[in-house]
Amino acid sequence: MFRKMRRFKQEISEQECIELLKNEKRGVLSIIGDEGYPYGIPLNHFYSESDGKIYFHGAKEGHKIDSIKKNNKVCYTVFDKGYRRENEWALNVKSVVVFGRISLVEDEEKAKEICTELCRKFTDDEEYLNYEITHSLKNVQCLEIEIEHMTGKLVNES
Numbered sequence: 001m002f003r004k005m006r007r008f009k010q011e012i013s014e015q016e017c018i019e020l021l022k023n024e025k026r027g028v029l030s031i032i033g034d035e036g037y038p039y040g041i042p043l044n045h046f047y048s049e050s051d052g053k054i055y056f057h058g059a060k061e062g063h064k065i066d067s068i069k070k071n072n073k074v075c076y077t078v079f080d081k082g083y084r085r086e087n088e089w090a091l092n093v094k095s096v097v098v099f100g101r102i103s104l105v106e107d108e109e110k111a112k113e114i115c116t117e118l119c120r121k122f123t124d125d126e127e128y129l130n131y132e133i134t135h136s137l138k139n140v141q142c143l144e145i146e147i148e149h150m151t152g153k154l155v156n157e158s
Contacts, residue, residue, distance in 0.1 A: 027078035090158035
């Protein structure tokens, strides 16, 4: 059902893909939006090693939520900052592309766990975390992607 990577010599391992998902903070969620137009949204994410899912948080309503309710097939893309080899101008960039199905997280305890993990990717300020959970959790809709297919690659931009 999913295509094989055309430039297979650039392919990175599944473990490298997972490391990228764990370590990078942001990616672009692509969904089918209004009138069938693609809709790509930059989002913060949390990859859970315990269940192999990718989690997000956002508003409880809007274009993203409406689109997900109509079609739950998504693509999520993450890439790193890249690096340069000595005496080279071109960046070497790792990226991962995930295909899967997204759903709303309805369990409040799971939502609290997701928001906590997301917050900890950005700060270790427990006071801030507790304040946000106490005052904002009720306004948050968490989402999860069940990964169906994942590929990654290392590209030299020269």
